[in-house]
Amino acid sequence: MSDEHQVEEKLHELIRSWGVSTFSERIALQWIKRFLGSDSGHDAFLRLGKWIVLQLNQRRIPHDCSSWQVGCPELIPLLRSTPVWDCSEFPWIQTLESNFAVIKEELLALKNNAKSAFQPYRAPSWASDIDTKDGLGSAGHDAGDWNVLYLFLHNVNFQANRQMCPKIAAIIESIDGHYDHAFYSALAPRTHIKKHHGPTNKKLRCHLPLVVPEGKCRLRVGDEVVYMQEGKCFVFDDSFEHEAWNDDDTRSRIVLIIDVWHPDLSVQERKFLSFLRNAQLRMDKTRCQDSGDNFYSIIKKAGEANTSTHEVVWS
Incomplete structure (x- = not known):
């Protein structure tokens, strides 16, 4: 041959x-x-x-990646690697921050919703060594409680959630380079999300803090620490090792999380990588039918179980 x-x-x-x-x-x-x-x-x-x-x-590891990225499953070479980014690189940040009051009001309206759309954050059992009380997948936190409300998750249908939050859904859809992944993340009092890596460096992650006990919530990305302020966005590369804390004793922390394509990637590159991502999603969904430990199966089951209590989300 x-x-x-x-x-x-x-x-x-x-x-x-x-x-x-x-x-x-x-x-x-x-x-x-x-x-x-x-x-x-x-x-x-x-x-x-x-x-x-x-x-x-x-x-798996390109020569130009940071040592803080080594644990990330997928690393594309020749992309700028910096843990925390300057928000001036992203014009849409101004839209998010200028609409902070509207976005927060829409979030807080969910507090009076009879049916909570929040669900426990869960990952496949191989992704973490922390067992869950309900035996469903694994947990990403080793103290406290972590719950999420999905707005966008690739081809998973969360239209019902977006209908409860139409204003923020419209803003997210208007963002150039939106990665089709966005959700609210609620950390109960005294919660620690253990150190971990995101799945890839081809995207960046934006946090818009909406409900934050002042001076009590922080995020470490690589060797940088960000203290959260309500209404003040920050963008980081979650392929870097990172972890988060809500150190308040009585109040929850809720942030809006939006993923965007890495700005170095061209339209052509995004097109090809989207093509691959969609193929992999189809494959994962097929496997989901045979494996209860698949990411999408776990998300579905966590949502159906509806075990996120009002108290841990809205403390």
Whole structure:
């Protein structure tokens, strides 16, 4: 077998591992060959070519990543790596902050909703060593209580939640580069989210603190610490190791979390990475039918169980 044929076989194996359908496999192969043929430092596909070479060589960590990112499952080379970003790079931050009062009012209206849309944060059992009381997946916190209300989660339908929060849903949809992942995150008093990494460096995470006990809530990202202030956004790269605290004894902390594409990624790169993400989501949902420990199955079951109490969310 020639070297060229061996490479072709490896490419097909890689594409199939992404969950791409037989119909889409040829399209994906054309994209990849385009990436691998790029040798220009200004070519939008250069970094994806390097990322694919890493995978073909069964390597995960690019040479240019920070030591704080090493635990992240997916790292794309040649993306700026900084734990906390300057908000001036994101014009839509001004829209969020100028609408803070409206967004907070819409959130607080949920307090009087007879049916809580918040649900316990849960992850697959392999993602954490912290067991849950209900035996559903694993927990991300080792003290206190952590609950979430999803607004957007890729192709998972949370339309009912968005209908309860139409103003913020519309603002999120207007954000250029929205990654189709946004939710409210509520930390009960004395809660600690243990140190962990997000799934990828191809996105960044924005926090808009809505209900924050003054001076009691902080987030560590790499070696930087951010103290939260109501109405003041901050953007960080959650591929860096990070953890969060609500040290208040009596009051909850609630923030709006919005993920956006990494600004270094071109429209073409986002298009290809979205293509892969959607393929992987379809594969995960198929596996969900066979495995109760799949991320999407756990989210669905956590929502159906509806065990988030009014007190832990709205203290």
